[in-house]
Amino acid sequence: MSYPKVITKLMEEHPSDSHTYQRYVASGGYEAAKASLAKTRDELVEIVKDSGLIGRGGALFSTGMKWSFLAPPRPSYLVVNGDESEPGTFKDRQLLERDPHQLIEGIIIAAFANEVHEAFIYIRGEYPKPARRVQQAVDDAYSEGLLGKGIFGTDYDLEVTVHLGAGAYICGEETALLNSLEGKRGEPRLKPPYFPAAKGLYMMPTIVNNVETIANLPHIINHGPEWYKELSACEDTGTFLASVSGHVKKPGNYELPHGITWRELIYDVAGGIRDDNDLKAWIPGGASAPWFVPSLHLDDPITKADCAAAGSMLGSGAIIVMDHTTNVVAAAERLVRFFAEESCGQCTPCREGTTWLDMILQRMLNGGGREVDLDLLHDVSDGISIGLGWPPKQTTICPLGPSAVSAVKSILEHFRDEAEAYARSANQVPVTIGGEG
Amino acid sequence: MTWSPETLERADAIISKYPDRRSALMPMLYLAMREDGYLSEEGMRTVAELIGITPAQVQSVASFYVMYKQEPIGKYLISMCTSISCFLMGADDVLAALEQASGVPAGETDGEIAVEHAECIGACGGAPACLVNYELIEGLSAEKATELVQWLRNGKPETINTDEMQTLFGGRTSFDWAIKEDNAAVGPYPAFPPFGTAAENSPALEPGRGS
């Protein structure tokens, strides 16, 4: 099965030099930016709105809508979110490394559309190679007159700075990212009142968009919103980059239309389960998302609405597949541990609750389970995310805390018997799991 | 202030890129690591002075991020991902192999090699994966991990290049890497030209180098 390629087209066609300025321009690059500079801000916002482009950072919010909320510039900023740290997600890395000029062109379009003269690309610290590629591309763009003063010979100025993170998942959350970019601890800000579009970087109106979101812009400008909409045969428009990992035969990034089914994705695109094992469960949208199981969800179409109706989300497009050999309690612990380690620690329920959840799960895995532990897991989760629904009714400042609850809720809901076995595990031998099998 | 004039010049250049001085704090902390090999108290005092905040504020920020190491960690930092996708693919065994081969338990250093477990490093499609001085190896195995440690121990490479390591020890990747990487890391901090932390090197990739 082959699907139309948009943002991965150039790198697929020209693997050896898709990252260079020469190749990018030779393939029609920067035409969209040039065309955009001849349009008005309103026209551009309208085009993006029309295209139905939704953010690829996880919140799946309409990009055009977000732009239209931007408070009047005084000045305003554009920040590209390249912090990509959601477990299971590795798509932005490929876009940054393999086609950095696509990103820069998108930045020019987004910046111009939002009357921004200063943009930042925040790349996670563990991505020095992607950062180097982007920095090289930025340098080239400056020397070609595509960034800096009076770009493309117009009177429009745009400065772009590549900023490296230093190891903190929470800096992917947009307001934490802004704090980090301001040289502060990456603690999320309160929303309200600190919505980036009103009080963002340096308390100025700020657009934060994910790398993939921005990478789509040149194509939308080049081909128009109608073309973009038709890439998917459903309400959601365009393509999305799925990062598939775990127990599939062919893990990797796949650019796909919305609306295909999970079955198609797992079995056709990703080649099925390793060793032709049974599929046990998968996480549909990065570590934060509640899990799906084959008996309920395998033939659901992959859309924002269908995922939401099933109590989960497409999130960052990271699909983590678990086969029947998986110890789901251990997997849940690993997920919870991630959030506990990455909690910024400012709010009580996340700081205390995620750590507590992890301690309980570890104790269960180490043979210290007690009958009351499942109820306790439930109650602690309930204190972070009341009612354990999705989207969560959170007691926390940001969604990180409730994200830790997803795995716990998933095993309590779908694999209660396995969890119960551990809850009765006191004095049993510790279990080790994992391995290529 | 004990920084070299070259580093101070670099610091000035970085500070000038931001609308607000404090925004340069994170890059400054990398410069401090490059100066001392880790983030020393002295380094934090220097950064405080350059940015115009208190050392306590600098440390508050530094300690939030796991990549700013406030203790000397040696020459090579191996960060083994044990988050969900790598975990599902056997990362715990690979970490055990790294610990065993190096004799260094995760979270510690012997002055030359430091081993740590890392949370997701964005290489889930090439799981299990690790970073050496933040340069990536995907598709690792316990055997290859052992070889990696020996290669570091015996060869003591001055710089760490991701393609070289991937060729020697890697396996399946998240996507086609396609393009060879000229830069290499010079210490346990990210190799990024604006920080002066990237060395240009085109490794020979010949067998015999290292183990």
Added chain:
Amino acid sequence: MSDDVAPELISITIDGTDRSVRPGELLIKAAEDTGTYIPRFCWHPRMQPVGMCRMCLVEVEGPRGVALVPACTTPVGDGMIVHTQSEVAKKAQEDILEFLLINHPLDCPVCDKGGECPLQDQTMSHGPAESRFVEEKRHYEKPIPISDLVLLDRERCILCARCTRFSEEISGDPLIEFQERGNNTQIRTFPDLPFSSYFSGNTVQICPVGALTATAYRFRARPWDLRAVGSTCMHCTAGDSMTVQASQNEILRFLGVDNDATNHGWLSDKCRFGFEYINSPDRLTTPLLRDAEGELREATWSEALQEVADRLGAITEEHGGHAVAALGGARGTNEDAYALAKFMRVALGSNHLDAQMDDGLEPQFLAAVAGRGQISDLERAKTILVWGPDLKEELGTLYLRVRRAAQELGATLIVVHPRATGLDDRATHKFGYQPGTGPDVLRRLAAGLEEFAEARAALNEGPVVAIVGRSGYCESPALAEAVAAFARDLPEATVLPVARRGNVFGALDMGVAPNLLPGRVALGSDGFDGWEVPEHSGKGAAEILTGLTEGSIKSVLLVGADPVRDVPSGSAAAALEAAEFVVAIDLFVTDSVRHADVVFPALTATEKEGMVTNLEGRVQKVNQVVPGPGQARADWSILDDVATAMDRPIHLASAEAIAKEIGSVAPAYRGVTWDLVTWDEPDGVVVPLNGAEVFEYVPVDAKIETRSAPLTLHLARTLYDDGVMMRAGLSLHDLAPGVAAYLSTEDSVAVGVAEGGLISINGHQMTVQIDDSLAPGTLYVPFNQPGGPHLGTDPVIRVKAVR
């Protein structure tokens, strides 16, 4: 009292009842003001909300259903429907409490906070019966000293960020910070860089648990055996409201009390911890009389009173009342000061009295400046001019109010001072200058020349508040007045002249000044008819000391005055030596009291009742908390007894009776009674009441001369120094910066001395420290440091490197 029009109230519903609240107010505050207390830990009414502890979660009905929101970060809107007791809200609050407790140690019985701990209280009323947390709690070394004054127990900390926000937002010295993240998040200082903030004690007070404790209070008393009395701080003239706590007649603790008028609940550490002197064993407990061998020895009251009556009687008989003078009065209450003014004028017939030590400003200017403002004017100010002392060193809580105005309220702040000040980081414009050149700087600022152009333009944006005072002792007091003369013509300008010593404004208002009579009446005018006033013109501190030295004045009364330490010129010791007869009323045998022939033991402000007046003219109460030591008595009663013994009675029966007398004879205080300034109204009242018209002093620009030399002297106070209250309270005395001469690198090169080298100033040697924040040509020496010499008050000095 603000004359703002009250904004229209809006109506919201909390738990089914309608409330009228101010629009935009935070829900947590609006609820509290209308009778619903929502539990909280991180929220503090004087700091920006952070919504971190999540204790205050409530449900609010909105267009998109019911949302769970923190009440501390949610502003109220018209028609808002709030549920603080719904099932979900209650559950959220209970869950948060459980989370906070899982890592909290169970050491309430030995915790200093036990009995007054919000976490303990919440737990008792709403907490889980028993912990479901069976894992290992977080462990930290406990408690660790983070400064000389404060201890930190990280196990008790609930990470509410009150202390870190205080030090960053309010006091501007972020030396304690969150370190690490997630479950390892903890409060810490930087290694070898203690939490040496002048305001650190406030963090102890606002810590909602026992994580930050004060070395001064540790294990001293359990909150439940404390007796607490409201009072007013007398360390500086800001008039901070506070609670004094004592146990078994021993003062244990001072706590700030929140009010809108002055301190917003904050105290500087000097005010908070500087009470050790009260309990000092060195306090005077009986009168002392100089014996035949020339030693001061204990005496009975009748011996001492008789001696004073005889000697003063004789001197005034022989030379007239103007042969006797008095220094002091600024450390007592208004009643004490009134007694002194009346005693001097009625019993002795002298106008030579001064509450200032030649270290302040023109008394009429301080007491009665036209267009005088209030501290709360800072809340509305567009532009603030601070030209005077470094407020951080001399008027701590006023400093915090100015910081707040600049930082939180966006006022443009202009600071003029010879060296770096605490406010510089918040100042839009900071001008340093060489001492002696102030008049020139003023002329250039007023004209908006060159570097002053922007600042001058900002001063056209009213309301303007000008805080003026003496930047240092080498500066002419007339300069501050000239600055005020300039400032009062700015748009909507108010002027706050500042001086620092305790109740100096009260003393001046009571007529303890050579040219003022009680109630802000100029000597020589006919505004005062309470009693007869001598005809001759009065002498101030400098002239009194000269008079003593030259012999025209024979005797002096020192009333809580230490001129030997405090008079910057250094001329007091010789003057007291030359005096025929010296009487002192004091707490200790100070360097000045050593010269006395008769000494009476006095009371501190925690041992008596009375009124005090702050720099705005705000009258507040101090209250008795403990009895005085031994036979110590209030100044007024000592003076009354001396007058009676001299047979020239002044008829003062009790402090309250004096207050009544003041209220009837002192024009600016007409109508002020103790009933009006009870502790229930910590804001006190600003005199004159109801805008009654009294004498106003219009400041003049006396066109003083600029003094110049390559290097001139800046002599100024630091918060901690060698003052008597500090000396008797060792923990703060140690924090004084010590004797040193500060120079910029450039000037040090010019003088030929390096850091740590020796320099001679007017013949006195001291070590040099480099301070590049000094204006070029400025040599700074902190005033009144332990063992420090008097350098005089001339900015032009003799300097040379010592080899």
